[in-house]
Amino acid sequence: MKRFLFISLCLLGGWFSSQAQYRVYSYEGDVQYKQSGSSSQWKAVEVDLVLNAIDSLSVAKNGSVRVEDTRQNKIYKVSGREKDAVYELVRDAKNNLAARILGGLNISLRSGERDTMKNSVHAMKIVGAGSRGSAAEREVNEIDYDQLAEQLAWIGAQACSGKKSPKIDGITLKRHKLSGGELDFEFENRTDIDYHINVLHVNKRTHSVSLCYVITPEIEANACPITPSGFCSCAMDVYFPDGADDIYVLVALKEPYDSYALDNELLYHRTDKAQKTQTDIQYMW
Numbered sequence: 001m002k003r004f005l006f007i008s009l010c011l012l013g014g015w016f017s018s019q020a021q022y023r024v025y026s027y028e029g030d031v032q033y034k035q036s037g038s039s040s041q042w043k044a045v046e047v048d049l050v051l052n053a054i055d056s057l058s059v060a061k062n063g064s065v066r067v068e069d070t071r072q073n074k075i076y077k078v079s080g081r082e083k084d085a086v087y088e089l090v091r092d093a094k095n096n097l098a099a100r101i102l103g104g105l106n107i108s109l110r111s112g113e114r115d116t117m118k119n120s121v122h123a124m125k126i127v128g129a130g131s132r133g134s135a136a137e138r139e140v141n142e143i144d145y146d147q148l149a150e151q152l153a154w155i156g157a158q159a160c161s162g163k164k165s166p167k168i169d170g171i172t173l174k175r176h177k178l179s180g181g182e183l184d185f186e187f188e189n190r191t192d193i194d195y196h197i198n199v200l201h202v203n204k205r206t207h208s209v210s211l212c213y214v215i216t217p218e219i220e221a222n223a224c225p226i227t228p229s230g231f232c233s234c235a236m237d238v239y240f241p242d243g244a245d246d247i248y249v250l251v252a253l254k255e256p257y258d259s260y261a262l263d264n265e266l267l268y269h270r271t272d273k274a275q276k277t278q279t280d281i282q283y284m285w
Contacts, residue, residue: 021070022086024049025241026180029063029080053087067093068241071267072210073203075182075241097238098219104236143257149209149265151281152251153274156202156209159249159285160271168282171195173250183242185212186234187250189227195252195282197227198259201240202247207270211263212240212248224259252282 024045032042036054045065051057059065061080067090068075076093159165170191176184187197199212213236215223227233240248 022051022053022090023068023070024051025066025068025075027063027065030060031063031065032058034058051086053085055086056083057086057089058083071208072263073201073206073208073241073246074210075239094214095216095218098214098216100237101213101225102215102219102223104225104233104238143255145258145261145265146268147277148257148262149269150274151277151279152200152262152266153209153269153271154277155249155251155279155281155283156200156247157271157274158283159200159202159247160204165285166283168250168252168284171197171250171252171282171284173199173284175248177242178239180239181242182239183248184234184239185248186232187227188232189229189252192229193254194226194228195254196224196256197233197250197252198225199240200249200251200283202249202271203245204247205245207272209266209269209271211259211266213238214259214263216260222258222261224257224262226256247285249283249285254280 024047026047027045031045033045033049033051034040034042034056036052036056042058045057051067057065057067057078059078059080064077064079066075066077067086069090076090076097078089078093081089170189172188172190174186174188176186178184185199187199189195189197201210201212202208213225215225225233240246
């Protein structure tokens with residue numbers, strides 16, 4: 001019975017993967033695609049081309065393509081490599097992006113010292129049955145991610161409402177517009193608190209919400225970025241779209257969380273249906 005249930009879950013997971021939708025955001029050089037099916041032929045990609053997870057992409061040596069995961073409003077860059085399924089390429093790009101976030105440069109605002117983000121990330125180990133674990137580990141494992149995601153969706157709704165942004169004393173968010181039209185962010189923490197800072201991406205048209213900075217389990221299990229007191233986070237080489245429907249909100253949490261688990265939970269929460277909630281999360285847009 002357990003084996004049957006496991007197989008059923010695997011098949012269901014495969015079905016969801018095949019239904020996942022991706023879109024070609026932009027590309028350079030020779031990039032081709034082939035839809036799933038033996039009779040399909042390789043064709044040149046076009047901007048706004050919609051792809052399924054099991055379609056294939058072929059990127060020439062000097063080419064690249066930016067693929068948008070339309071479920072989470074995230075863009076992943078795939079550089080020249082051999083042919084592969086879209087979901088495989090996006091998975092690898094997610095891990096590469098997570099590694100850049102983990103290794104992003106922190107510059108001390110007080111002393112000018114440099115440190116890597118890796119030394120400032122909380123790796124929150126899962127506490128197994130019978131293990132004592134630290135108080136922090138127990139607290140992380142007791143997080144209600146459904147409630148936390150609902151709080152973030154409500155915050156996203158406030159940012160879309162036309163209201164004036166609140167301010168967080170000692171924290172700033174800087175936006176850098178790139179030549180390609182995308183955004184890069186830099187945030188500073190001048191408070192005396194070590195905040196777990198992230199940026200919430202809200203799509204006004206689809207009412208969807210996602211985290212900009214996610215560390216995947218393959219790179220560091222159960223981890224989230226932290227911007228310690230007196231530091232800024234920047235130069236992570238992670239870029240975001242800047243369209244009419246794209247809203248970005250800085251969120252600062254005092255406690256660590258699993259960024260991968262929270263980002264996946266946000267798939268089930270929408271800004272147009274978010275319930276008003278009391279939250280101690282600091283935020284501004």
